[in-house]
Each structure stands twice: as C-alpha cells, then as structure tokens.
Amino acid sequence: MDSFSVGSPREVIERVSKHLGCSTTSRDVADYFDHHDKLWDMRQEFLVPKVADLPQSDLTLVNGSEDCIYFVGNSLGLQPKNTKKYIDEELEKWAKTGVHGHMMGSRPWAWAENNLEALMAKVVGAKPEEVALLNGLTVNLHLLMLAFYKPTAKRHKIILEENAFPSDHYAVESQICLRGFDPSESMVLLKPRAGEETLRMEDILFTIKQEGHSVAVVMLSGVQYYTGQLFNMEVITKAGQAQGCYVGFDCAHAVGNAELRLHDWGVDFACWCTYKYMNSGAGGLAGAYIHEKHAYTVKPALLGWWGHKLDTRFQMTNVMSLQPGVSGFRLSNQPILLVCPLQASLEIFNKTTMRDLRKKSILLTGYLEHLLKHYYSEDKSEPQKPYVRIITPSNPAERGCQLSLSFSVPIRVIFQELEKRGVACDMREPDALRVAPVPLYNSFTDVHRFITVLGAALEASKQHN
Numbered sequence: 176m177d178s179f180s181v182g183s184p185r186e187v188i189e190r191v192s193k194h195l196g197c198s199t200t201s202r203d204v205a206d207y208f209d210h211h212d213k214l215w216d217m218r219q220e221f222l223v224p225k226v227a228d229l230p231q232s233d234l235t236l237v238n239g240s241e242d243c244i245y246f247v248g249n250s251l252g253l254q255p256k257n258t259k260k261y262i263d264e265e266l267e268k269w270a271k272t273g274v275h276g277h278m279m280g281s282r283p284w285a286w287a288e289n290n291l292e293a294l295m296a297k298v299v300g301a302k303p304e305e306v307a308l309l310n311g312l313t314v315n316l317h318l319l320m321l322a323f324y325k326p327t328a329k330r331h332k333i334i335l336e337e338n339a340f341p342s343d344h345y346a347v348e349s350q351i352c353l354r355g356f357d358p359s360e361s362m363v364l365l366k367p368r369a370g371e372e373t374l375r376m377e378d379i380l381f382t383i384k385q386e387g388h389s390v391a392v393v394m395l396s397g398v399q400y401y402t403g404q405l406f407n408m409e410v411i412t413k414a415g416q417a418q419g420c421y422v423g424f425d426c427a428h429a430v431g432n433a434e435l436r437l438h439d440w441g442v443d444f445a446c447w448c449t450y451k452y453m454n455s456g457a458g459g460l461a462g463a464y465i466h467e468k469h470a471y472t473v474k475p476a477l478l479g480w481w482g483h484k485l486d487t488r489f490q491m492t493n494v495m496s497l498q499p500g501v502s503g504f505r506l507s508n509q510p511i512l513l514v515c516p517l518q519a520s521l522e523i524f525n526k527t528t529m530r531d532l533r534k535k536s537i538l539l540t541g542y543l544e545h546l547l548k549h550y551y552s553e554d555k556s557e558p559q560k561p562y563v564r565i566i567t568p569s570n571p572a573e574r575g576c577q578l579s580l581s582f583s584v585p586i587r588v589i590f591q592e593l594e595k596r597g598v599a600c601d602m603r604e605p606d607a608l609r610v611a612p613v614p615l616y617n618s619f620t621d622v623h624r625f626i627t628v629l630g631a632a633l634e635a636s637k638q639h640n
Contacts, residue, residue, distance in 0.1 A: 184541020184571065200549055208542070208619035214535055218616045220523045221253040221454070226597035233595040236631075244625050246600045248613035249400075249428060249577050252454030254516070255523055261515035276511075286485065287514045288460065294521040295462055298453070298529060299426065299445070300436035304470075307463050307501040308449075308517070309481075309509055312427055313342045315446040315463040318504050320350045321476035323421045323444055324392050330419075331356050332390045334382060336374065337364035340400045343425050347394060363390065372566050373404045373573075380414050387418025394422075397429025397445075401603055403567035403577035403611075405433055409440040416441065427451060430462070431524070431615075432575040434533045437464055444469075452613060454520040460513040463501050470500035479506030523615070535614040537571045542619055543578060543612055544569065546626040551633070553583070561633045566607060577611040579603075588639045592632035598625060 182190070191207055192199040209215060226232050227239030245253060261282075268276045277285045293303040309315065324333065331354070333347050351361045363386050367374055383393060393415035398405045408424055415422035423444040429435060431452030437445055445464040449455040465473065474497065480488060482503045484496045497503045544565060551563040566579040582589050590602040600610050612622055 184538050185545055187538060188542060188545055200546060202620075202623055205542075205619040205623040208538070212535065212618070214527060214531065214614060215618075217523060217527065218618065220257075221255055221616045223253060223616070224599070229594070229597060229599060231591070231594035232597050236595055237597045239597075241597065244598045244621050244628065246598065246610045246612055246617070246621070246625065248454075248616070249432075249451055249609060249611035250601050251450055251457060252431075252452055252520070252613070253616055254456065255454055255519035257519035257522070258456070258516040261519055262512055265511050265515060282511060282514060282518070284511045285508060287511055288509045288517075291514065291518055291521055294525055298435070298521070298524055299430055299447075299462070299464060300434070300440075300529075301438045301464050302467060304500060304502070305438060305464050305467055307505060308460050308514075309463060309505050310461055311458065312425070312446055312448040312461045313346055315461050315504075316343065316346045316425065317350070318475060318477060319423060319444045319446060319463060319465070320346065320392070320394075322473050322504070323423060324350055324354070326351075326354050326356055326361070326391050330389055330391045331361050332363050332386060333361060334363045334365065334386065334390055334393045334415075334420075335395060336399060337366045338399070338401055339396060340425065340427070343394070343396070365395075373399070373402050373568055374406075376407060376410070379406070379411060383411070383414045383418060383420070387415070387420060390415070390418065390420045392421045392423060395424055397424045397426040397435070397447075398432060398575045398577070400428050401579060401607055401609075403428075403574050403579045403609070405429070405568075405572070405574050407573075408442060409436070412440050412442050416443075428575065428577070431529075431532075432536070432577075432613075434529045438466065441468075442466060449517055449520070452615075453517065454523075454615075455513070455517040458513075460509055460517050463504060465501040465504075467500060475504045477506065481505035481507050532614045536576045536612075539612045539614055539617065539619060539622065540574070540576050540578060541571060543610070543622045543625070546622065547578070547580070547629075550626060550630065561636060563629075575611075576613055577609055580608045580610060581606055582608070582633075584633070584636045585639070588636045589629075589632050592635045593628060596628045596631060598628055 188199050192204050195203050197203045223242045226237050226241050226243045229243055268280055288308040292306045296303045296306040348358045351358045365374055412422045421443045426445050426447040430447040447462050450457055450459040482505045484498050487496050547563055553562040554560050561584045564581045567574045586606050602608050
C-alpha cells in the first residue's frame, strides 16, 4: 500500500483505480487495499460476530454465516481472542491459591495494572509515570477536576463544548456547584455557528482568549462523540495555558483512534475509557494522565491506600507516603478481571504503532467518505431520492475514523434496516448515525459491503414512507 499512500485519500483511490483499470467504486479497489494492508493480520486477533448471532439480523435478507459489518468500535470494541484465556487463568489462580494470588503469577492482583501502564502510555503519547489505569472515566474526571479546578472569585469558569458527552457535562456542572459557584455563570459553552454542526478552531481560540482571564480550566473532548470532530489538542493546550488556565481532555473517543502526544503537547491532564477503541469490554478499566510537570505540585483531594508508595503500603502506619503524579490518585486495588481484557488489547496495539494505525485509518475512512459521496449525495434532479449528508469534517486532520451521517429520510428506519442486514453501528439522538471503520480490525471490503447494504436499506426505507 505504501507506493500508493502518498496524497489525499481521494488521490490514492484514484491512483489505485487507474492502476487496476477499474472505476474507483469497484470492489477490486477494496480487494487491492486489503491485499496490501500491512495491518491485515491484526483482524485475526479479534472475535468478529457472525451475522446470525446479532439479535436484529433478518436471515431472509442476509447470509448468517458471514462476519457482520462491525462499525461500532467507537461504542464498544471487539473482544481480543486472548481475553477469555487471561480471565480463565486468574479464575484458576483464585480457585487454586486463594489470597496468595495477590502476589503470585504473571498478574499479581496487588499491582497487575501497573504492568500495563507503559503499554498504555505508548498509545497516548506519554511517559509511563504519567499514566495510571484505574476506576471508570467519570470517576477519574471527578478526581482530576477536584485537583485541577481551584476556582476563585476571579477565575471560576470552565470551558467545554455545548454538546459535550452528558457525563462530562454533568461532572463539570457538579464540580462547579460543589465549589459554591453557579453553572449558569461558570460554564462557558462552545457552540457551532448558526447553520453549522462542528466547532471552528478560530472560534474555540477566540473564546479562550476572550474569557481566559476568568477561566480556571479548559476541558474539551479529544474527539467529539457526536460529530466525530478531532480537536487540535496541541493548539488548544497552548492557547489555554497562555491565558493561565489548566487544560484537560476527555480522550474517550481519541485514545486508540487518533495519534496522541499528550506529554509533548504539554496537556495538563486527561482521562479516557478503554472499552471503545481500546477493546477492554463494557465498563473496562479506565485511564488517567497528569503531565510530569505537576507530579509534586498538583495533589489529589481524595486519598486512598493505593495512592501510598508500594514499598511501604502494607506497613499500615496510617501515615501517607504519597506517590507522585497521577499514581497518587489511586484509591484502591483494581479488579483483576478488568485488567485481563485490557492486557489482551494492549498487547495487540504493541504489535504496531499509532502512526501506522492512523495512516490506515485516514485512507479507510476516506474510502468510506468517497463511496458515500459517490452513491448517496443529494441529487437535485431526483428530489425523491434519499441522500446522506456527512456531519463529520472532511479534513482528515479534523476527524478520527468515525463518520457521523445524517439522512433525508427518518434515521431510525435506516438504522433498523441496516441492523436487519448484519451491520453493527449506532444511532445517536437527535439524528446521527455513527459509523466507525476501525483500522485495527476493519477492512476495506467491510466498507465496500457497507455501502452496498446501505443502498438496500435506503431502498427499503421507501416502503416506510
């Protein structure tokens, strides 16, 4: 693929189609990309559901023995094949050794997650000591906000997206209330311009500069969950810090999706879940990051014994010897059964790099975009023809792998018709269908199949009108 990977996705697709002597929409193009995909073997590391096993599949419409088209890794990643093996090993250890499992084996329960933090740091572009695996995302966001959000009468505002993920919105709102401030005055909500659905970078920077003197924290998504917009975290971080603000990110939709350099960008803090692109299973162990520059100056507001240094933790003196940085934010031991699937996934990530995954992702999502625009753009000459509009920015630098789609026909009908035909994607209110071809396990053939199935779904939707 390398010889054809220079240029925009559209240029690469056109170059390959010319090389093959076929149209850009031919299945031969997808086959070519898959045949030359250096990451092809990664798919074999995962369990891909069969069409027949999906609850909404209509086997009168589709072959149940085929792999489903799994485009919902932005909501829940696929299961790594080693997950069950690792969980079974810990259940067996518990059965045979009982309490001794805390200190025995390749995953001693007392510090098993620590063994994974270097792998996790590699994915987010951080130093191992800047990363901790603990709790769930919103719990970690609260712990971080308790430490970084120190409002004063002059600096009490938090900047976030108007349509931030609800849990982020609730967390910020409650943190403001907890400190005795009024969310209606202390929440600065970034809104798209009238008639637009994504945020302009210049508007984000303008707001930071205009409000900066009264802002304590800038807290945005790395990738916006609804639109799929990837924010320029480096530029936002520099802009916020120039105004004297701490800058943090919810990287739930960015980790394992975008190429992150949290340390190099100087991001103050970040948190993320691991069950989306990181494939750790529903409710999996979450991650947190604090830049090393804050290791001895920003301390947790809440303490637990797992924040105590390991070498003296079990002396039970009740005198805290706090670990520096994010490690001091640990409260208690982590569930070993959540460590296992995350280990299985991180080992797969360690077989490649985020740079290579991102390189494939740009072409894979660009291929999806190309086919969508070719077949399903609005045609003024056929006003009755259903069409698709892409909400997500067209610039690959401003998106991850997800495309958020809006339809000229009722979206719920389209979603249901896709599910009947073995497609796993998700619908988000009010009217977005989120489609995420994940480079770790999705193929170009998956994209081509999806486009064909989407055509059938759109045709079937006419019967509901």
